[in-house]
Amino acid sequence: xxxxGAIDTIGSGFTAQQERLDIISENIVNMGTTRTENGxxxxxxxxxxxxxxxxxxxxxxxxxxGVSSRYAYRSRWGVTDKAGVRVxxxxxxxSDFKLKYDPNDPDANEDGYVEMPNVDLVKEITDGMAAxxxxxxxxxxxxxxxxxxxxxxxxxx
Amino acid sequence: MPxxxxxxxxxxxxxxxxxxxxxxSVISDxxxxxxxxxxxxxxxxxxxxxxxxIRSSVRNTDRKGASVRSAILRSQPxxxxxxxxxxxxxxxxxxxxxxxxxxxxxxxxxNYTMDAINNNLSLLRTLIRGQ
Numbered sequence: 001x002x003x004x005g006a007i008d009t010i011g012s013g014f015t016a017q018q019e020r021l022d023i024i025s026e027n028i029v030n031m032g033t034t035r036t037e038n039g040x041x042x043x044x045x046x047x048x049x050x051x052x053x054x055x056x057x058x059x060x061x062x063x064x065x066g067v068s069s070r071y072a073y074r075s076r077w078g079v080t081d082k083a084g085v086r087v088x089x090x091x092x093x094x095s096d097f098k099l100k101y102d103p104n105d106p107d108a109n110e111d112g113y114v115e116m117p118n119v120d121l122v123k124e125i126t127d128g129m130a131a132x133x134x135x136x137x138x139x140x141x142x143x144x145x146x147x148x149x150x151x152x153x154x155x156x157x
Numbered sequence: 158m159p160x161x162x163x164x165x166x167x168x169x170x171x172x173x174x175x176x177x178x179x180x181x182s183v184i185s186d187x188x189x190x191x192x193x194x195x196x197x198x199x200x201x202x203x204x205x206x207x208x209x210x211i212r213s214s215v216r217n218t219d220r221k222g223a224s225v226r227s228a229i230l231r232s233q234p235x236x237x238x239x240x241x242x243x244x245x246x247x248x249x250x251x252x253x254x255x256x257x258x259x260x261x262x263x264x265x266x267x268n269y270t271m272d273a274i275n276n277n278l279s280l281l282r283t284l285i286r287g288q
Contacts, residue, residue, distance in 0.1 A: 006182050013189025020192075050193040052186075083186045085193055134192055137253050141188050144264045148181065151268050156278055 005083065006145055012053070012084030013138040019087050020048045020131045024124050031119045034107045043117040044092045051088035093118055165226050170274050176203040176234040177267045183236055184260045187251050194247040198256065203234040 023046050033043040095118050103112030180201045187198040210232060214224040243250040 006185055009182065009185050009189055013185075016189070017192075050190070052190045052193050052196050083182065085189045130192070134253075137188050137191065137257055140257055141185050141260055144260050145181075145185070148264050148267050151271050155271055155274055 009084040010142045016085045017131050017135040023048050024128045027119045028124050042115045045119045047091050049088045053082045053084045173270050179234040181263050184256050187256045191251040191253045197250045198239050199236050201234050207232040
């Protein structure tokens with residue numbers, strides 16, 4: 001019913017922020033990785049791209065009408081694009097690698113510079129703080145939803 | 158009270174629940190999209206349209222109850238997109254604290270409406286049982 005839609009919306013927020021935190025920790029952990037598995041140079045910083053869903057919220061009347069009418073059932077039940085947010089892609093940051101001068105490093109180029117990942121620790125940590133703030137806002141919304149749903153169950157009792 | 162089961166008050170409360178539920182869903186959507194680039198917050202209108210439509214139907218002096226009822230039946234909450242310019246670099250227009258407070262307000266509005274529905278129903282039950 002209509003209630004399930006809001007749970008999906010807020011749940012999508014949880015998933016999106018968690019994925020963002022996962023990518024941030026991957027960036028931090030790989031700050032010093034000069035060789036990647038495919039052997040093509042240092043680790044490149046990853047970024048999540050969020051995208052809003054196109055869905056509209058369904059009203060209870062529409063859901064009830066959809067179930068009660070056989071022909072309307074398929075066209076009205078649910079929405080094809082859900083409301084909420086999703087991670088559209090995990091993109092790579094195209095900015096230049098940092099150069100560190102160390103001629104003795106096995107990964108150094110002809111000029112003696114080693115290409116280091118384009119990860120800035122301060123930026124990653126502040127992004128992580130923003131992600132966990134967004135996550136707490138979602139948790140607040142979810143608690144309010146639970147409040148409304150449990151009150152709704154008491155109608156007519 | 159022959160018309161109590163079909164009275165306008167319960168219908169009005171059902172419409173109020175619809176509006177508040179739409180508002181809740183729209184605000185949650187805004188909160189989860191608080192970090193999405195280019196996202197503009199949505200909002201719901203309902204009360205002004207409903208009160209204007211009821212006022213105009215009350216002026217129709219015969220069959221007042223039925224015309225108020227059809228005014229209520231016709232009303233729908235409408236979702237709009239706020240088109241303000243954003244100060245942020247990712248062009249996102251959501252103010253999370255404002256949305257969270259609106260969400261809390263909507264939750265309590267829904268609780269009050271559900272209480273009113275319960276009161277209506279228990280009054281109905283008293284009428285049916287006769288005690």
